[in-house]
Amino acid sequence: MEKRKMTLVQRMQQLDRRYIYIVIAVAIIIPLLIPFNTKTYVTEPTANIYKKIDSFAGREDKAILMSFNHDASTMPELFPMEVSILRHCFERDVKVFTLCFMPQAAPLVDYAINTAKEGYDVTSGVDYLNFGYRPFALQLPIILGMGEDISNALETDSEGRKIENMEIMENIRNYDDMNLVIDFSGSASIQTWIIYARAKFGANIAAGITAVMVADNYPYLQTGQLVGMLRGLKGAAEYEKLVDIFAAYEDEDYPNGRPYSQEILKEINVPITADKIIYEVTNEDGSVDKISTNAEMKYEYKKARIGMNAQSVAHVMIIVFIIVGNIGYFLTRKNKKLG
Template sequence: MPNIDRRIVFILVALAVIIPMLLSINLTVSLSEPTLKFYTYVETLPAGSTIMVAFDYGPSSLAELNPMAKALLKQCFDRDIRVIGITLVVDALTLANALIQEVAAEKGAVEGEDYVFLGFRPGAVQVILGMGTDIASVYDTDYNGTAIGEIPMMQDITNYDQIDLLVDFASSDTVESWIIYANVQYDQKIAAGVTGVIIAQMFPYLQTGQLVGLLSGILGAAEYEN
């Protein structure tokens, strides 16, 4: 085998790294049917609608779920759809609030009018069922400590009857809880974005119509952003 000057090898490696960085390469991501259903459902909601977003994941699932949550928030604020953020996972409190604030600042959304983050309350089942009757009975204040009655956008929102869609971004079994206690009990429309490891168990709910749309991990986020 002939000896090759190491400098030539280094130059070739450098070119292999630099050239793709200089070229504008657009990779087309095709939309899967579950992602398209999710996007279309949100896109067809009229301005002034309300979506409740449950950030049910911790830091370990940030890479998979934060991008899809961010894409949804942007879509909502662009379409003047109000967002109520909550979480059933205490580890999500800080990251969920930070994400909402980041996107709201980027889109010029006003806290209390365009969005509110209610935060966390213990007892997932009790929280889900309680909001079916009266959200204020579960969340008497938002994450910042502001009384629900003092938040402008909450004046005409009492329970699931005023929520046009509930979206759960989840890394565990919270999607099933939302389906059992919000969809079955109160006929709440639900969509979900989940990590890749639990996507298989979500498809039956999509097939039965208990989920109106579904995003799967990093691929789902890429599709939705597309």
């Protein structure tokens, strides 16, 4: 039987899905293999988390808690956020605790800490502490218990050491001191922290979530129940840039990073194709000054920004596919009307 030849309009409407898969695969793989520089625009929900953490810099009586509520499937989006925040804490001397209620997340916590601490002189039990994995059934008693006494609610760290007398626990008793909880997840787990730690104890809560969960969590952001939100890979890329520009910055005036400034943020861009951190400062006349530093720009520090290149191209390709499909649809409709 002779196959009927498809017209161009029909082809536009009925493109084989395998072609779509190939185009998307190429659109994602090439930008990942060959990174290019794009500007990352920092949004307010990301900046708010950065500013909150930075306000604890060098303080013995303040700490943050990072709750890892995801498995390896959502790592591409969430892992760069976790590494960036840990790096921020290590750069700015902020006490940081980690915890997880999913067994699959336990190795992730170790992996994130080991990745971030490379190159920093930080010690477990002094600068950071991993509380480790706790069964999900204990989530509620632990979240509520930490509102009274962290040492009592958790008792030991991931290595089975008593946490009560550890150096990092000095001046840290409950959510009044460990005053920011950031939950990383691809689910609605942030709600548990909002309902119990926020409502009952007034803890500041922030979310690091996958892009598909962003719309679900906007109401909490608007009400102020979330102090900030890292929204998918975009949020991770924004945080990476903030750490590069402020926390990792060093000069005579600011030997351990400089404070956040909206003005500086507007002027500076950090190219990701360089091996060292370079600040590109845009002057009022449009000219660009390059300030080179000796600080290493590791792959782990720019992973989200490289990923954003792939995401940008993939989004454009999806939009192109939608437009092509619709052109085909309208032309078919027009042809049908004409007879």
